Amino acid sequence: MITATSNQTVAIKKHKPDFDEFSLIENENTPEVLLDLEHFGLLPDETINAYLGKIKRNPEIVNTNLSFESKYRITALEQEQEELRKDFPIPLFERPIEKKDMFLSLQKWEGYVLEINKDNIIAQLIDLNLLGNKEIAEIPKQEISSSDFDLLREGAVFYWTIGYRDSTSGQRERVSTIRFRRLPMWTEKEILRAKESGERLFKELIWD
Amino acid sequence: MGLSNSPPQDNEIEVSVFGPGFGECILIHLGNKEWLVVDSCLDPEHKEPYPLIYLNKLGIDPKYSIKYILATHWHDDHIRGLSRIVEVCKDAEFICSSAFGKKEFTTLVDAYSKHTMLQDSGIEEFNRILTYNLLRRPKKSIKLASGDRPLYTSNNSCPDLRYSIYSLSPSDHAMLNAVLDIARLLPEAKTTKIRFPNIQPNNTCVVLLIIIGELALLLGADLEEMGDPNMGWMNIIASQTRPAIKAILYKISHHGSPNADHQDIWTSLLDGYFHAVLTPFTHGNVYLPRETDLRRIKANTGTNETYITSLPRWIRPITRNSTVERTIRESGIKLMRYNNSHGHVRFRLNAKARPYTWHVDLDGQATNIENLI
């Protein structure tokens, strides 16, 4: 477990700024409940990095220690955590960057199915770029992924996006994707709750 | 808006019908600065409910002048922004179909309101209205409209401005069917979550008859006619307890659709020389009224005084980035856009003058249906 004393600042520097905010902590004066200062436990990112064996030594570490570097070449699963604490009072970790496809959308709609015909569907679209602009679309069925066919019914909601996808290999493609929403089915509990709550609302209102 | 912004006089009756292509809202001045809102839709420019925008333009504070707010049914095109009007007009009476005063409906609203991305705006609006009522107006009742029910009557000392508001539907039979339909919409365990579905035919609809002095207004909402004498228009026409007065203004039911028409509406419920108005509707592949509907309506009215608030059609989608346009074209997807342009037909008459003579003003895309045939 990595600990910090009350006078020290333990900081996870955001050299790779696509962290979520939970990876940044200040000293104990920071009124950030997410710091979980009572436990000074391993921060989530540190855990991930340790397990995935991707921890790199940061040049800003105050107490440099070559043994630290060599230790950190093996994953935390294989090393004693006590050693970690002893050697690294102020560790600064970089989170490694994973290469991912990027998609920049030019236009997005949310739609729902009004009608299903043999070769196409008719859908109402809400323009998410220009809210308030409602359109009707006649969409050929071949534009719909086969893995979404079992979701196709009147009232089903989908997202349609047009844009450019830049793959990790550097290839740019112009794409139009339609993807149907996947949500869990109605549960007994949800329906029961609605019945109870609906009855309560009915009783509490005054009807004339 | 191109109409004059002078408010109606105290003895002037005004019926303003807003229909921007998708949506319908009726705002009625009952006389003496008292207003009634029937349904709601959003002004395309301001994205706020039409009644609030319009009354502010007339220099009228809606908070104190709107006395009654009615939701004829829950469909998306009739209810957008209604909860906002309820919140602004804290003291107004709220009226809805008796089919909504059932625990099946409040359960349905609750089930879908907890999943904001599954709702349509009708359920969302109702959820807000019911919750608002519960939290902010706990002592105020929600009035339930049903067949041949007198809802409100005024005590105005001037007989020409004394009004009564009646609901002519839903019938008891229609209400039972509506409750069953609503119960069927409740989700079942282990079924997919989909967007809230609309129910057809619309058995919950409230048709209003407003009597002011010696005149009457008939607002047809979206009531359909299924050939069943126990509900729909046949039931209203055959009713022995309905006020016998004939209307001089008719808001045509269900956007002029043939499934909301009955020959006897024109002969039994309407005065010889009446004015009529309708709003268009576009949804999916459906648009109303079609030219055949307009011809039918014209043949039934026998006058030149039938107006439509906007043009029933699809318009070309907005022009987008050339890459997006190219991709849409190449994918074979066809897009059309709702015609969402301002349209307002305003009728005014002097309640004390005889004969009753409507003065009609048109704004935005509103036009006489003669121009479309």
Next chain:
Amino acid sequence: MPEHKAKIQEANIVIRGNFNPQIFQPYWFGIQGLIRKEEVNDANVKIIHPDIASFSLGWMVLEVTRDRFLLSTSQDAYTEVTRDLALGTFTVLEHTPLKYLGVNVSKHFEMINEEQWHALGDILAPKGIWKDLFHKPGMRSLTMEESSRPDGLKGYTRVTVEPSVKIHPGVYFLVNDHYSVKDPESVTGAEEILAILESEWYGSVKRSNTIIDSLLEVI
């Protein structure tokens, strides 16, 4: 300032609570119907362990430890899908105590030149007072916080602006929209956080994008 389009962007959902990482395998998501069957087979699994689980699909990366659930996507087409996956996961695992939610948007923008790059830093963190203290002062990182949420929910919003380490000259923005349940110590399930995620997500992402666009406009 001419319109800038983000060169790199990421949206993620981070939830703090108590988790059992072993559950979060592609297979589990597949049988719940939360991802496609083909995606189950194609998933790139890094580790599934009692303390940590991590795998990626073409459009998202999932990392779960005992106290943190992180779902991120760098593909704008999948931000809603990512949200749905988080919603779906904890609708199934409704008894998981969830305490905090972060809806985060990060973007890297390329500046026209170093002058423009410096201009943004100069406006946000004027170098004037530092010039007497440092030889060559430069802004490394700036974080601003709105400590009480305008929507009345518990939490805060933080915005971080830094020179981009991925693009030069470039600027990196991170908006962290943080929500907390009313009483984190006594939460027993996922309901409260799910309700916040479902009702606030659109507004949060929209607001984050507006904040970033507004900051870019100052140049």
